Amino acid sequence: MDLGASTGIDMEEQMVILDIGIDYTKVGLSKDSTPRQILKTPLSISSIIRLKDEIGPLTLVDIMKESKKVKHEIHEFLYEVFIIHCLLKTKGSKICILEQLIFPRSFMQSLAEVLYLEFEFSKVYFFLADLLPLYTTGLDSGIMVDCGFLHTSVTPVVQTIFTIKGKKHSYFGGAALEQDLKAQMKLENPGNEKYITNTLIKDVICKVLKTLSRKQFDAFFATEESIEKMKQKKYPLSEMSRRYEALSMSYHTIAGTMECFFDQGGTDQYINIAHMVLDCLLELEESDRTLAAQNIIPSGGLFMIPGMHRRLLGELQYSVENIDKYKGLIGLKDKFRVENSIYPANILAWVGASLLSCLNEEVDMFLISKGEFEKDCKGILPDRFGHCFLTCSRNMEIPEDPPVEEGKEQLEDIKFKVPETKRPENYFNIQFEEMNKKRKELLYSSATPYSTRAINRSKGFVFPR
Numbered sequence: 001m002d003l004g005a006s007t008g009i010d011m012e013e014q015m016v017i018l019d020i021g022i023d024y025t026k027v028g029l030s031k032d033s034t035p036r037q038i039l040k041t042p043l044s045i046s047s048i049i050r051l052k053d054e055i056g057p058l059t060l061v062d063i064m065k066e067s068k069k070v071k072h073e074i075h076e077f078l079y080e081v082f083i084i085h086c087l088l089k090t091k092g093s094k095i096c097i098l099e100q101l102i103f104p105r106s107f108m109q110s111l112a113e114v115l116y117l118e119f120e121f122s123k124v125y126f127f128l129a130d131l132l133p134l135y136t137t138g139l140d141s142g143i144m145v146d147c148g149f150l151h152t153s154v155t156p157v158v159q160t161i162f163t164i165k166g167k168k169h170s171y172f173g174g175a176a177l178e179q180d181l182k183a184q185m186k187l188e189n190p191g192n193e194k195y196i197t198n199t200l201i202k203d204v205i206c207k208v209l210k211t212l213s214r215k216q217f218d219a220f221f222a223t224e225e226s227i228e229k230m231k232q233k234k235y236p237l238s239e240m241s242r243r244y245e246a247l248s249m250s251y252h253t254i255a256g257t258m259e260c261f262f263d264q265g266g267t268d269q270y271i272n273i274a275h276m277v278l279d280c281l282l283e284l285e286e287s288d289r290t291l292a293a294q295n296i297i298p299s300g301g302l303f304m305i306p307g308m309h310r311r312l313l314g315e316l317q318y319s320v321e322n323i324d325k326y327k328g329l330i331g332l333k334d335k336f337r338v339e340n341s342i343y344p345a346n347i348l349a350w351v352g353a354s355l356l357s358c359l360n361e362e363v364d365m366f367l368i369s370k371g372e373f374e375k376d377c378k379g380i381l382p383d384r385f386g387h388c389f390l391t392c393s394r395n396m397e398i399p400e401d402p403p404v405e406e407g408k409e410q411l412e413d414i415k416f417k418v419p420e421t422k423r424p425e426n427y428f429n430i431q432f433e434e435m436n437k438k439r440k441e442l443l444y445s446s447a448t449p450y451s452t453r454a455i456n457r458s459k460g461f462v463f464p465r
């Protein structure tokens with residue numbers, strides 16, 4: 001049955017955009033401004049990671065090696081996503097996959113086999129998720145700070161060029177936060193440990209946790225006395241659900257748990273996101289630093305926790321003023337700008353992909369067609385990280401690789417310069433922006449006493465399908 005046709009979705013025009021996160025999967029159609037569905041990723045990888053005491057670069061690879069059923073799980077899950085949730089036609093359609101640099105090759109190979117061979121997509125585009133939030137800002141330089149489930153990463157792009165030396169990465173993210181919070185809550189609720197389930201922890205992260213501002217942190221954590229006071233102040237969790245009647249949380253846990261992302265240097269266990277950004281800036285050319293610092297883009301689910309944006313900015317300003325290592329960046333103190341996008345942080349990469357997918361033919365540089373996969377590549381997914389993935393730009397002629405001088409580090413060559421005469425144009429598709437604006441106007445206008453249709457008619461506007 002042609003499901004795409006029956007739902008009125010023109011699969012010739014639009015493509016499916018799929019962001020498989022370790023914790024949450026976002027799926028929708030290109031040119032939309034939000035995903036149609038955000039689903040819990042049911043793959044066993046996610047549950048195995050939750051049981052690990054320590055997460056490192058090889059964790060995902062090892063899990064993939066041990067697990068024989070990943071491909072089968074991906075197939076079942078995607079069947080549910082495409083056919084049951086989104087009612088999409090897959091055969092002969094186009095799909096865009098958001099791929100993270102840290103995804104193991106074996107995972108991508110299994111995913112590709114399922115998409116090309118089982119669902120028979122004719123065109124699969126591979127976008128680099130680490131770079132996509134930049135597209136939502138309309139600028140060609142910035143630092144993407146992704147705080148996801150498995151990891152936290154910082155990715156700099158200056159005038160469309162991704163500098164791999166500036167990329168910072170840590171396997172500390174939502175998974176580690178869950179473990180910390182669970183241990184803390186068990187300590188605070190002796191005798192009621194059985195109620196502290198994964199569901200409760202997820203609820204608490206999304207509904208209760210908050211992040212202190214730098215000023216609040218200085219005040220609350222100044223003395224042992226004030227820390228003790230925070231510990232004594234208890235909040236019952238019965239308001240969240242009757243199931244949690246027996247449980248309570250201290251203010252210290254509510255406001256202090258997120259401090260593990262802004263560690264003040266006491267331990268190796270935690271990270272400081274602001275320091276990762278500053279380390280990244282130190283790796284950039286001096287002339288590029290201001291451009292990057294003016295557009296810091298937080299993304300990933302953990303930036304949905306209230307106060308995270310404000311704290312990141314506060315922590316950046318505090319660190320350049322007070323920490324010797326970063327004092328060289330003091331000139332940037334008033335230039336830091338942490339982007340507070342109109343799109344929620346957890347879908348920012350997805351929205352970036354939706355924008356990028358509007359780039360008509362230019363987007364074909366990210367494409368591997370079914371024919372190529374089956375015939376040219378003999379069923380093996382080829383390298384997808386050529387130049388086009390690193391530049392994320394439009395209409396740019398790719399300069400040839402400079403010759404590698406003997407004894408010179410290969411890494412240096414990765415940052416090639418775009419000739420002045422061939423500066424890439426902005427990647428925004430004006431049509432998308434216009435449609436998006438009109439859609440938003442319509443959305444808000446439906447909340448007024450006038451009908452949406454009347455407002456449309458008065459503006460002579462026909463809703464774009």
Ligand SMILES: Nc1ncnc2c1ncn2[C@@H]1O[C@H](COP(=O)(O)OP(=O)(O)OP(=O)(O)O)[C@@H](O)[C@H]1O
Pocket residue numbers: 020021022023024025147148149150151173174175205206207300301302303304305346
């Ligand atoms: N609305 C929210 N409010 C608060 N926290 C959230 C929210 N949504 C997600 N989170 C937290 O952020 C974490 C990461 O969410 P995200 O959507 O980035 O997951 P993901 O894309 O699967 O991660 P990864 O990029 O590592 O694959 C979740 O594990 C959850 O703890």
